[in-house]
Amino acid sequence: MRQPELGKKIAELRKAKGLTQEELVGKCNLTVRTLQRIESGVVTPRSYTLKVLFATLDYNTYDFSQSDSEKRVFPFFKAITEQFYESVSDIFNLKTNRMKKISILSATAITLSIGLFLLCSKSNAQKPDLNKFTESKGRGIIYLFPRGLSVHISNTKDTADYKIGKYLIQENKYNIFLNKKFAGRVFEGDTVVLNKGKITIRKSYWEFHSSPDNGIVYFIPGNLKMNYSHRTDTNNMIVGDFRIKEYNNKIFLNGVYMGIANKNDTVILKNGSIIIR
Numbered sequence: 001m002r003q004p005e006l007g008k009k010i011a012e013l014r015k016a017k018g019l020t021q022e023e024l025v026g027k028c029n030l031t032v033r034t035l036q037r038i039e040s041g042v043v044t045p046r047s048y049t050l051k052v053l054f055a056t057l058d059y060n061t062y063d064f065s066q067s068d069s070e071k072r073v074f075p076f077f078k079a080i081t082e083q084f085y086e087s088v089s090d091i092f093n094l095k096t097n098r099m100k101k102i103s104i105l106s107a108t109a110i111t112l113s114i115g116l117f118l119l120c121s122k123s124n125a126q127k128p129d130l131n132k133f134t135e136s137k138g139r140g141i142i143y144l145f146p147r148g149l150s151v152h153i154s155n156t157k158d159t160a161d162y163k164i165g166k167y168l169i170q171e172n173k174y175n176i177f178l179n180k181k182f183a184g185r186v187f188e189g190d191t192v193v194l195n196k197g198k199i200t201i202r203k204s205y206w207e208f209h210s211s212p213d214n215g216i217v218y219f220i221p222g223n224l225k226m227n228y229s230h231r232t233d234t235n236n237m238i239v240g241d242f243r244i245k246e247y248n249n250k251i252f253l254n255g256v257y258m259g260i261a262n263k264n265d266t267v268i269l270k271n272g273s274i275i276i277r
Contacts, residue, residue, distance in 0.1 A: 003041040003042075003043075003044050004040070006038075006041070006044065006045075007038050007039040007040055007041040008039070008041070010035075010039055010053055010057070013054075013059050014039075014057060017057055017058075021035050021036065024053075024057075027056045028049075028052045028053055028056050030049070030052075038053075134162075136155070136160045139160070139171070139174070139188065140189060141160075141171060141188070141191075141192060142191040142192070143162060143191070143192045143193075143194070144191060144192070144193045144194065144195075145162075145164050145194050146164075146165075146194065146195065149164050149165035150163075150164075150165055151163070151164055158172060158173060159171065159172045160172075164194055167179060167194060168180070169192065171186070171192075174187060176192055176199060176201065178194075178198075183199040183201070184201045185201075186201055187204075187205055187219055187266075187268060188204075189204035189205065189270075190202065190204050190205070191204070203222060204222055205219040205220060205221055205222055205268070206219070206220055206222050207219055208220055208226065208228075208237075210228070210230075210235040210237070210246055211230070211235060214246075214249065214263060215264050215265075216246065216249075216261045216262075216263070216264075216265055216266075217265075217266050217267070218237070218244070218266075218267045218268075218269070219266060219267070219268045219269070220239050220269055221239075221269060221270070224239050224240040224242075225239075225240065226238065226239045233248060234247045235247075242254060242269060242272065243255070244269065244274070246261070246267075249261055249262060251267055251274060253273070258274040259274070259276045260276070261276050265277060
């Protein structure tokens with residue numbers, strides 16, 4: 001039996017049973033819209049849908065013969081698949097409920113577009129592609145360079161030269177230069193980052209001036225807190241568990257004399273000891 005005769009037959013059987021369309025779909029787990037389209041001959045129901053309809057209507061003369069592969073399909077999964085297919089087909093049929101369906105399709109398209117945009121934005125986000133490359137020989141400075149650039153390194157007693165692609169980084173007496181221009185000052189444990197043609201220095205120490213008059217600069221490990229007090233000729237610093245005292249340019253660590261620091265010298269607290277440069 002083909003459409004539209006099939007639809008007419010289902011309608012006749014439904015009416016003979018005294019069922020409304022709403023009552024029939026309630027027994028068959030279908031939508032009213034699907035049943036309306038079947039009875040009007042617009043769509044041809046699949047074999048499983050027909051089986052459910054005819055079984056509900058006590059009509060047993062229809063040939064429900066199926067192939068072996070169809071018989072192996074789990075009935076519940078097949079029913080869900082058919083309902084999904086029919087629901088999607090109904091949404092794209094703009095002959096009925098046109099504005100409502102256009103709104104649903106528009107909202108779906110906008111949601112998918114936003115999701116794709118966010119996914120692409122995240123994947124294309126410009127993050128520095130850096131690789132831990134080397135340590136300045138004997139000076140404890142770490143350098144991070146972009147991957148994929150050619151590298152040539154030369155170390156002398158006072159200077160380290162890094163030719164990274166078209167960039168020249170030079171380290172001389174803890175001063176950093178990029179293409180001959182001063183870029184900053186570094187100390188042991190600091191990291192020099194070359195990214196997008198610019199130098200960034202990540203400090204492992206923080207800089208402190210005990211007094212503007214004497215010009216001595218202190219470098220304290222970044223993970224330690226410091227308390228500072230000043231008297232007429234003495235500067236006292238408590239750094240973590242360490243006490244640093246500066247008296248007449250003499251430096252003491254926990255009461256032990258460490259040496260003389262003059263103007264423009266640097267005092268570094270490193271590994272529980274004092275280094276004066």
